[in-house]
Amino acid sequence: MSIAPAEQETRPETRSEDYLWTLNFGPQHPATHTTLRLVLKLEGERVVDADPEMGYLHSGFEKIGEHLTFNQYVTVTDRMNYISPMANNVAWHHAVETLLGIELTPRGSYIRTIIAELARISDHLLCNGAVGLDTGAFTFFLYGFYQREVIYDIFETLCGARFTNSYTRVGGVSQDFTPLVIEKIRSFLKTFPKTLDDMERLLNRNRIFVDRTKGVGLLTKEEAINRGATGPVARASGVTRDLRRDEPYLAYADLDFQVCCASAGDCYARYLVRMQEMRESLKIVEQALENLPEGPVNVGIDQRTSLPMKQQVYSTIEGTISHFELAMSNRGFDVPSEETYAAIEAPNGELGFYIVGDGDERAYRARCRPPSVLHFAMFPHLIRGHTLSDVVAVLGSLNIIAAELDR
Amino acid sequence: MALTQPVAQPGSPSLELPENVVVSRLDELANWCRKNSLWPMPFATACCGIELMATGAAKHDLARFGAEVFRFSPRQCDLMIVAGRVVMKMLPVLQRIWQQMHEPKWCISMGACASTGGVFDTYAVVQGIDRFIPVDMYVPGCPPRPEQLIQAIIDLQDKIQREGTITGREFNTRQRQLRKRALVELPLPLSIDAARNPNLQRALAGAARPQD
Amino acid sequence: MTHASDTSSNAAADAPPISPHVAAVEQACGPLEHSVYRGQQRMVVPAEKSFETLALLKDRGFDLLIDVSCVDYLEYRGATHRYGLIYLLASTTTNERLTVRAFVDDPEPTVASVVPLWQAANWLEREVWDMFGIHFTGHPDLRRLVMPEAFTAHPLRKDYPLQGRGERHNFPVITRDHS
Numbered sequence: 167m168s169i170a171p172a173e174q175e176t177r178p179e180t181r182s183e184d185y186l187w188t189l190n191f192g193p194q195h196p197a198t199h200t201t202l203r204l205v206l207k208l209e210g211e212r213v214v215d216a217d218p219e220m221g222y223l224h225s226g227f228e229k230i231g232e233h234l235t236f237n238q239y240v241t242v243t244d245r246m247n248y249i250s251p252m253a254n255n256v257a258w259h260h261a262v263e264t265l266l267g268i269e270l271t272p273r274g275s276y277i278r279t280i281i282a283e284l285a286r287i288s289d290h291l292l293c294n295g296a297v298g299l300d301t302g303a304f305t306f307f308l309y310g311f312y313q314r315e316v317i318y319d320i321f322e323t324l325c326g327a328r329f330t331n332s333y334t335r336v337g338g339v340s341q342d343f344t345p346l347v348i349e350k351i352r353s354f355l356k357t358f359p360k361t362l363d364d365m366e367r368l369l370n371r372n373r374i375f376v377d378r379t380k381g382v383g384l385l386t387k388e389e390a391i392n393r394g395a396t397g398p399v400a401r402a403s404g405v406t407r408d409l410r411r412d413e414p415y416l417a418y419a420d421l422d423f424q425v426c427c428a429s430a431g432d433c434y435a436r437y438l439v440r441m442q443e444m445r446e447s448l449k450i451v452e453q454a455l456e457n458l459p460e461g462p463v464n465v466g467i468d469q470r471t472s473l474p475m476k477q478q479v480y481s482t483i484e485g486t487i488s489h490f491e492l493a494m495s496n497r498g499f500d501v502p503s504e505e506t507y508a509a510i511e512a513p514n515g516e517l518g519f520y521i522v523g524d525g526d527e528r529a530y531r532a533r534c535r536p537p538s539v540l541h542f543a544m545f546p547h548l549i550r551g552h553t554l555s556d557v558v559a560v561l562g563s564l565n566i567i568a569a570e571l572d573r
Numbered sequence: 574m575a576l577t578q579p580v581a582q583p584g585s586p587s588l589e590l591p592e593n594v595v596v597s598r599l600d601e602l603a604n605w606c607r608k609n610s611l612w613p614m615p616f617a618t619a620c621c622g623i624e625l626m627a628t629g630a631a632k633h634d635l636a637r638f639g640a641e642v643f644r645f646s647p648r649q650c651d652l653m654i655v656a657g658r659v660v661m662k663m664l665p666v667l668q669r670i671w672q673q674m675h676e677p678k679w680c681i682s683m684g685a686c687a688s689t690g691g692v693f694d695t696y697a698v699v700q701g702i703d704r705f706i707p708v709d710m711y712v713p714g715c716p717p718r719p720e721q722l723i724q725a726i727i728d729l730q731d732k733i734q735r736e737g738t739i740t741g742r743e744f745n746t747r748q749r750q751l752r753k754r755a756l757v758e759l760p761l762p763l764s765i766d767a768a769r770n771p772n773l774q775r776a777l778a779g780a781a782r783p784q785d
Numbered sequence: 786m787t788h789a790s791d792t793s794s795n796a797a798a799d800a801p802p803i804s805p806h807v808a809a810v811e812q813a814c815g816p817l818e819h820s821v822y823r824g825q826q827r828m829v830v831p832a833e834k835s836f837e838t839l840a841l842l843k844d845r846g847f848d849l850l851i852d853v854s855c856v857d858y859l860e861y862r863g864a865t866h867r868y869g870l871i872y873l874l875a876s877t878t879t880n881e882r883l884t885v886r887a888f889v890d891d892p893e894p895t896v897a898s899v900v901p902l903w904q905a906a907n908w909l910e911r912e913v914w915d916m917f918g919i920h921f922t923g924h925p926d927l928r929r930l931v932m933p934e935a936f937t938a939h940p941l942r943k944d945y946p947l948q949g950r951g952e953r954h955n956f957p958v959i960t961r962d963h964s
Contacts, residue, residue: 193663193666194616194645194666194670195645200617200618200619200622201618201663220930220931221660221662221929221930221931221932221933222618222660222662222663222666223618223619223657223658223660223663224660224662224697224931224932225658225660225693225695225697225698226693226695226696226697226698226940226947228916228941229695229696229940229941229947230692230693230695230947232947233947241692242692244620245619245620245692248619248620248623249623264823265823267823292623307630308630308631311626311627311630311631311632312630312631312632314627315627315630315631315632318627328718329620329623329624329716330620330715330716389904391848391849391877392848392903392904392905393903393904393905394849394850394851394903394904394905405877406877407849407877407880412880413880503862504822504823505822505827505856505871505884506822506823506825507825507851507852507873507882507884509851516851518851518852518873520852520854520871520873522856522861524861524862525862530856530860530861531856531857533852533854533856533871535851535852535854535873539908539909539912540905540908540909542908543904543905543907543908544904547904568618568619569619569620572660572931573931661932661933661936661952661953661956662931662932662933664956665956668956668957668959671959672959694947694948695947695948695949696940696945696946696947696948696949696950696952696953697932697940697949697953698953699953699956700953700954704954704958705956705957705958705959706959707959707960707961744961
């Protein structure tokens with residue numbers, strides 16, 4: 167046996183890429199919380215590049231939307247961003263009502279405002295709790311989760327389901343507020359600020375947490391706009407865009423609140439923006455609850471859009487007719503052959519639906535504009551140059567919900 | 574211990590044992606250890622995962638039932654809780670994780686989506702994980718409440734105590750995982766009238782006979 | 786094109802003033818169909834001119850790309866084209882919104898990618914390619930986004946059934962004996 171000398175001489179030149187190693191992160195990993203996958207290229211501990219991959223929870227939401235009626239589809243939107251189902255319900259029916267041209271009653275819009283803000287609080291609690299959990303602050307997570315249980319309790323009293331609420335209907339909501347619900351929200355408003363103070367005291371100046379999040383995952387304002395960031399992620403980078411203020415929907419025009427912004431654009435800024443937004447949400451809920459108008463919660467039976475209350479069905483002829491017609495397959499809504507887009511400021515960013523109507527009470531196409539996709543797409547940009555341990559902090563601060571990401 | 578005790582005399586009513594001795598079958602002892610130290614592997618994909626987190630969190634506190642040690646490495650776990658829908662792209666991952674777990678292992682299918690596909694009867698969603706991996710316990714609900722999951726874990730503990738064996742003999746029976754109907758291409762059953770029809774029988778026999 | 790009758794009736798009813806953005810695009814690309822419905826300004830541009838139109842609109846202040854999506858008009862009443870691409874634009878300074886649509890057809894639906902204008906379009910266009918099979922020329926990385934690479938169909942097309950074509954059952958079964 168002989169070794170050809172030529173082979174030895176033509177040994178390939180070593181390149182810097184030869185020393186990189188690839189790490190598969192997910193799709194089943196505790197810090198992804200759900201089903202995301204990252205293929206990281208590492209040089210030692212430093213992340214050189216990341217290739218995010220999604221689709222591990224793609225369940226065909228948009229295809230189902232073409233087969234369910236406007237009222238049925240709300241059950242599916244519950245399962246979209248399952249951290250804040252109420253916000254999805256509100257977003258979906260806001261879009262449907264934009265297409266159908268329905269004006270909500272004052273009470274209906276106030277109720278929706280309240281539940282959307284409660285959903286925002288519960289979303290931010292989980293998101294910030296998860297950031298804390300991933301950076302080592304387990305107590306913080308438990309504080310957050312305990313308050314989420316209180317909000318679950320309110321929702322359960324309101325509509326019977328603690329989690330997948332399916333609360334809204336076209337032209338209104340399924341249940342009116344009862345005195346018990348109002349009482350529970352009031353007591354939550356009283357107790358929650360104290361917990362929020364505790365949570366802020368736990369982490370805001372915690373050296374470990376600040377070191378792990380400050381200056382990590384920097385997103386400049388220009389990049390945020392160019393990459394389509396919305397919601398807290400954009401506002402932490404100095405984009406002062408909040409649909410609640412810029413395109414007031416529901417009852418936001420009547421309420422006084424501030425848009426929380428930061429300019430740093432790092433994970434710590436995103437954490438702070440979310441903490442501050444919870445305080446603003448509390449203010450909104452408080453005002454809306456104090457000024458909750460009396461009157462009907464759903465739009466009237468003459469508009470033939472929302473199912474009338476049982477009382478009306480059994481006692482008035484209009485109620486019976488309206489109920490009968492809505493229950494029939496081809497007599498329900500008057501759906502225009504048009505296309506509209508309507509969005510709300512969901513906890514995670516701009517959550518909108520592009521609905522194509524074709525006269526049927528099913529959408530011809532129900533496109534969801536998910537904030538998570540755009541936030542996850544910018545992940546390689548945020549993580550490049552940081553260390554492997556920062557991956558979880560950045561991922562947590564973007565609040566990527568796989569079901570909304572993949573739909 | 575028991576050996577140091579005097580051997581029971583033939584006339585005595587029973588064998589006396591000291592208080593710190595338990596006589597049992599080895600199987601039962603193993604089952605008792607196994608059932609009270611279930612280490613769940615949370616395969617949380619969707620909404621049910623949040624309820625799984627709630628089950629482990631402060632209010633419901635799974636630790637009371639000896640199954641709170643969530644480990645994310647399949648090598649350390651013996652109970653897989655599949656929480657949420659499993660889609661086409663995820664199923665190979667699920668199967669791989671199941672195969673990485675050591676025996677004895679059990680699987681809880683949590684929620685309607687994991688058990689049957691739930692509301693997602695679409696092109697991408699697997700219609701029940703039990704078509705592709707063995708499942709021991711199903712939890713209904715969309716999503717199930719934490720109490721339901723706790724009940725399922727208690728039931729699973731019961732089941733382990735009742736039918737477990739130290740060598741895992743109970744896993745060997747092929748009958749445990751029956752194939753789903755949709756997967757097995759059964760011929761359509763004939764009605765009695767049709768079966769008695771001589772013309773049809775002749776036709777069927779002709780179709781079955783190879784061409785000559 | 787698909788909503789010619791609605792557009793005319795709308796224009797007759799309230800006759801909104803032509804938005805300056807629409808006027809600017811018309812100046813650059815020639816006359817085009819535009820309408821307002823529920824306060825939403827929409828316009829239809831030819832697919833081959835979509836890139837320059839969107840570049841022009843970006844210069845005019847629409848700096849935020851909200852969404853890139855598509856509709857398959859296969860079963861739509863009175864539709865003249867198969868696919869309608871939808872670009873939703875917004876401005877972070879003036880809070881205006883604009884919907885730009887472009888129609889493409891089989892057999893090879895193709896449109897220019899807008900990734901050079903907005904990074905946000907990268908994944909959105911990949912999703913449209915995945916779900917509808919529309920090819921974006923100039924896209925840096927046009928792979929499937931959500932479906933597995935081995936998947937062959939484009940599931941959001943109207944001729945693809947909701948329950949799929951059996952792909953979801955096509956996996957090996959692991960029993961207790963195997964594991």
